[in-house]
Amino acid sequence: GIQVEQSPPDLILQEGANSTLRCNFSDSVNNLQWFHQNPWGQLINLFYIPSGTKQNGRLSATTVATERYSLLYISSSQTTDSGVYFCAPLPGRRALTFGSGTRLQVQP
Amino acid sequence: GAVVSQHPSRVICKSGTSVKIECRSLDFQATTMFWYRQFPKQSLMLMATSNEGSKATYEQGVEKDKFLINHASLTLSTLTVTSAHPEDSSFYICSATRSAMNTEAFFGQGTRLTVV
Numbered sequence: 001g002i003q004v005e006q007s008p009p010d011l012i013l014q015e016g017a018n019s020t021l022r023c024n025f026s027d028s029v030n031n032l033q034w035f036h037q038n039p040w041g042q043l044i045n046l047f048y049i050p051s052g053t054k055q056n057g058r059l060s061a062t063t064v065a066t067e068r069y070s071l072l073y074i075s076s077s078q079t080t081d082s083g084v085y086f087c088a089p090l091p092g093r094r095a096l097t098f099g100s101g102t103r104l105q106v107q108p
Numbered sequence: 109g110a111v112v113s114q115h116p117s118r119v120i121c122k123s124g125t126s127v128k129i130e131c132r133s134l135d136f137q138a139t140t141m142f143w144y145r146q147f148p149k150q151s152l153m154l155m156a157t158s159n160e161g162s163k164a165t166y167e168q169g170v171e172k173d174k175f176l177i178n179h180a181s182l183t184l185s186t187l188t189v190t191s192a193h194p195e196d197s198s199f200y201i202c203s204a205t206r207s208a209m210n211t212e213a214f215f216g217q218g219t220r221l222t223v224v
Binding site for chain 1: 144146150151153205208211212213214215218220
């Protein structure tokens, strides 16, 4: 099956800093989603992005499907951004495959 | 976005008993629902894919007789953990998609199961 690698595994930022999270995947995909898992376990949809670039407030994402990677940018980070960020590509089958996640801690 | 509701959010049960978890799509009809399992500090692992009106497709290594999945309608899928044991303690989370053309997945709040 598809292999999904996320980096870095852990990230500590000071409030206000910017960061880039990366997701590499091994096969062609029909789509890709980014999620933020909050401390209570809820998965929050951030982006549904098969290719190109999307922006939503302080967050933006870019997927280059031909090169099999996606990036999530967080600007002006806030403490509420803390949590785990998952990348989940959708290969030929209709089930998302999750990466191992990036655990982000934003310190005040 | 679409809303998926999962119930209960937390359950504690005795070893040997069964537990049912419900996953509902509240504002759309979900042709397909998925069940995932997550152990502490790990990623989400797909357990099974559930299509309305048909048998679920289980991932390799997932016991279909232990994890019973029923997708009785376009808005409801249930996961029953039968004869639960402490090693079944985990976070179970469902997701739903609208159609084969619209594959954006929306997740429920998750259920934290503790078997004592």
